[in-house]
Amino acid sequence: MSSTSAPRLALLGNPNCGKTALFNLLTGTRQKVANYAGVTVERKAGWITTPQGRQAQVLDLPGTYSLVPLSHDETITHDVVTGRQAGEARPDLLVCVADATHLQLNLRLVLEAQALGVPMVLVLNMFDVAQAQGLSIDTARLSAALGMPVVTAISVRKDGALALLAQLDALLSSGLPPAQPARDADIPGPDALNARVCAILADAVQTDASRWAFTDRVDRWVLHPLWGMVLLVGVLLFMFQAVFAWAALPMDAIEAGVGWLGEQVAARMADGPLRSLLVDGVIAGVGGVLVFLPQILILFFFIFLLEDSGYLPRAAFLMDRLMGTVGLSGRSFIPLLSSFACAVPGIMATRTISHWRDRWLTILIAPLMTCSARLPVYALLIAAFIPDRSVAGLFNLQGLVLFALYLAGILSAMAVAFIVSRRGQAQGRQTPLLMELPAYRFPSARNIARGLWERGWIFVRRVGGIILALMVLLWFLSSYPAPPDGFTGNAIEMSLAGRLGHLLAPLFAPLGFDWRIVVALIPAMAAREVVVAALGTVYALSATGDGVAGALGAVVADQWSLATALSLLVWFVYAPQCIATLAAVRREAGGWKSTAIVTAYLFALAYAAAWITYRITLLWSGS
Numbered sequence: 001m002s003s004t005s006a007p008r009l010a011l012l013g014n015p016n017c018g019k020t021a022l023f024n025l026l027t028g029t030r031q032k033v034a035n036y037a038g039v040t041v042e043r044k045a046g047w048i049t050t051p052q053g054r055q056a057q058v059l060d061l062p063g064t065y066s067l068v069p070l071s072h073d074e075t076i077t078h079d080v081v082t083g084r085q086a087g088e089a090r091p092d093l094l095v096c097v098a099d100a101t102h103l104q105l106n107l108r109l110v111l112e113a114q115a116l117g118v119p120m121v122l123v124l125n126m127f128d129v130a131q132a133q134g135l136s137i138d139t140a141r142l143s144a145a146l147g148m149p150v151v152t153a154i155s156v157r158k159d160g161a162l163a164l165l166a167q168l169d170a171l172l173s174s175g176l177p178p179a180q181p182a183r184d185a186d187i188p189g190p191d192a193l194n195a196r197v198c199a200i201l202a203d204a205v206q207t208d209a210s211r212w213a214f215t216d217r218v219d220r221w222v223l224h225p226l227w228g229m230v231l232l233v234g235v236l237l238f239m240f241q242a243v244f245a246w247a248a249l250p251m252d253a254i255e256a257g258v259g260w261l262g263e264q265v266a267a268r269m270a271d272g273p274l275r276s277l278l279v280d281g282v283i284a285g286v287g288g289v290l291v292f293l294p295q296i297l298i299l300f301f302f303i304f305l306l307e308d309s310g311y312l313p314r315a316a317f318l319m320d321r322l323m324g325t326v327g328l329s330g331r332s333f334i335p336l337l338s339s340f341a342c343a344v345p346g347i348m349a350t351r352t353i354s355h356w357r358d359r360w361l362t363i364l365i366a367p368l369m370t371c372s373a374r375l376p377v378y379a380l381l382i383a384a385f386i387p388d389r390s391v392a393g394l395f396n397l398q399g400l401v402l403f404a405l406y407l408a409g410i411l412s413a414m415a416v417a418f419i420v421s422r423r424g425q426a427q428g429r430q431t432p433l434l435m436e437l438p439a440y441r442f443p444s445a446r447n448i449a450r451g452l453w454e455r456g457w458i459f460v461r462r463v464g465g466i467i468l469a470l471m472v473l474l475w476f477l478s479s480y481p482a483p484p485d486g487f488t489g490n491a492i493e494m495s496l497a498g499r500l501g502h503l504l505a506p507l508f509a510p511l512g513f514d515w516r517i518v519v520a521l522i523p524a525m526a527a528r529e530v531v532v533a534a535l536g537t538v539y540a541l542s543a544t545g546d547g548v549a550g551a552l553g554a555v556v557a558d559q560w561s562l563a564t565a566l567s568l569l570v571w572f573v574y575a576p577q578c579i580a581t582l583a584a585v586r587r588e589a590g591g592w593k594s595t596a597i598v599t600a601y602l603f604a605l606a607y608a609a610a611w612i613t614y615r616i617t618l619l620w621s622g623s
């Protein structure tokens with residue numbers, strides 16, 4: 001069936017009611033699903049085939065509480081369902097998704113949407129939770145009261161959308177009624193909406209008063225101003241400890257495997273450019289980054305766990321006051337949190353912030369949140385320079401340093417926010433955080449396994465794609481032109497990359513970076529973790545004597561001073577060494593000027609902070 005004649009369905013519903021989970025189930029795709037509001041910020045399209053073989057296009061949309069849009073993501077939803085999206089007709093059918101345990105809130109949007117004049121179906125999602133809470137919903141009565149078919153769904157189960165699919169078949173086989181013109185004047189006011197919802201629910205739903213008891217009991221502790229904070233810090237500390245403690249074994253295994261491979265290739269191939277490319281460029285460079293896969297997976301394991309259980313919005317709630325004092329709105333929390341995985345989705349998630357000033361401020365500081373690409377850099381240098389010692393018998397020093405680096409990013413972001421929002425104080429205003437706290441949910445193992453698999457793949461693909469390509473390029477630039485006959489020094493110093501490194505070295509000398517580090521910093525403009533691969537290649541090529549250089553960590557520990565290592569760590573807390581992030585800033589903030597501001601302020605901050613760190617460490621270590 002061609003795309004022009006297939007019916008188009010749009011999923012409309014409140015945030016966090018399970019639209020994307022349903023979309024994934026129907027279309028077999030894997031869009032991001034998590035237990036907090038504001039996950040989806042874009043329109044996504046997919047295809048479904050009903051049991052009777054009919055095809056339809058489905059649109060997943062950002063969640064919204066009302067059809068009067070307040071923020072950029074809500075505007076997308078509004079424009080799609082009202083047919084105002086450029087180049088797109090109104091959908092043929094609205095599939096309203098409602099969280100069955102929150103009908104009081106969710107039905108308001110359904111009633112509002114009736115004025116759009118588009119045929120509708122109501123899906124009562126999270127029906128498993130509703131049943132567990134002892135809710136009894138009379139779908140026939142609800143359907144009669146609303147004047148639309150009502151089905152139940154459990155979008156996290158494989159067969160959880162069968163009723164909806166059967167309903168779609170029934171609707172499509174009889175032909176959807178044509179859409180009516182929108183009747184904007186018919187949208188009831190807030191009070192009238194509330195009254196209607198109450199009347200409908202009184203008739204069709206019986207609640208069990210104890211349903212929120214569990215979540216409420218837990219929240220008394222989790223949201224407590226003191227104990228909640230203690231728990232939050234404890235959770236984060238544990239997470240960073242685990243990144244080092246749990247990863248040691250698999251990392252050793254990968255490192256040994258990479259080392260073995262290097263030796264095998266070196267032993268079996270004749271000396272020459274190809275052997276050097278494979279051993280020094282590919283294996284030493286790319287293998288050096290691959291080693292960090294276990295740590296990245298552990299970090300994401302915790303992020304997914306926190307995301308899926310419903311803890312994250314509570315952390316946002318706890319942080320709200322603190323964020324308010326530096327001029328950030330509570331809305332910034334989720335985008336900033338996403339930035340810990342990667343600043344790109346974080347910057348995109350700022351679409352949920354309705355005020356431009358708040359949004360710009362969030363975009364400005366999102367790159368300061370420690371993204372997962374920094375982890376290899378941090379982990380390499382920490383493992384090389386920070387002793388693996390326990391502190392107070394409870395913490396591991398390496399984990400504490402990692403925690404401190406994350407904290408440095410957060411505190412700097414707060415400081416920048418404070419300074420910037422001070423300047424625009426005249427129009428400043430605080431929006432209190434109005435966010436729904438979802439019920440706690442047991443994290444789904446399938447969700448987490450899938451997420452980890454995906455994250456692992458993204459990392460491996462990056463290693464095998466951009467990082468590999470850059471390493472081949474770097475190997476080439478570091479090997480040619482070859483030194484003249486009779487040259488006794490290090491061949492790499494005569495190469496293009498070596499000369500460029502020497503040329504730029506004076507600029508970075510005040511930070512304690514030598515020409516080799518400078519050579520590695522240049523390709524790392526594309527992505528931060530490239531610096532690890534690049535150092536691997538540069539050191540492998542400049543290793544004197546024959547054979548392969550030892551593991552990068554050992555080489556670095558041997559040749560750098562502590563001051564240089566700390567200075568480079570601090571450099572990476574701030575430096576905007578990621579083209580993808582800068583591109584996202586340009587896209588979302590709309591212009592080169594904003595991108596230039598972000599780039600310039602981050603480089604300035606990186607330079608200043610690295611310089612201070614270098615100087616202080618030198619003084620402190622007495623050299």
Ligand SMILES: Nc1nc2c(ncn2[C@@H]2O[C@H](COP(=O)(O)OP(=O)(O)OP(=O)(O)O)[C@@H](O)[C@H]2O)c(=O)[nH]1
Pocket residue numbers: 013014015016017018019020021022032033034035036037038039040041061062063064125126127128129153154155156157308441444447
């Ligand atoms: N138990 C249960 N959990 C569900 C069900 N449907 C979705 N979830 C969970 O509910 C949470 C929210 O799901 P999403 O699909 O991200 O919600 P959404 O409506 O797309 O949210 P936004 O994109 O923020 O508007 C996730 O943790 C899902 O795993 C369901 O039927 N039963």
Ligand SMILES: [Mg+2]
Pocket residue numbers: 019020021032033039040061062063
């Ligand atoms: Mg979604």
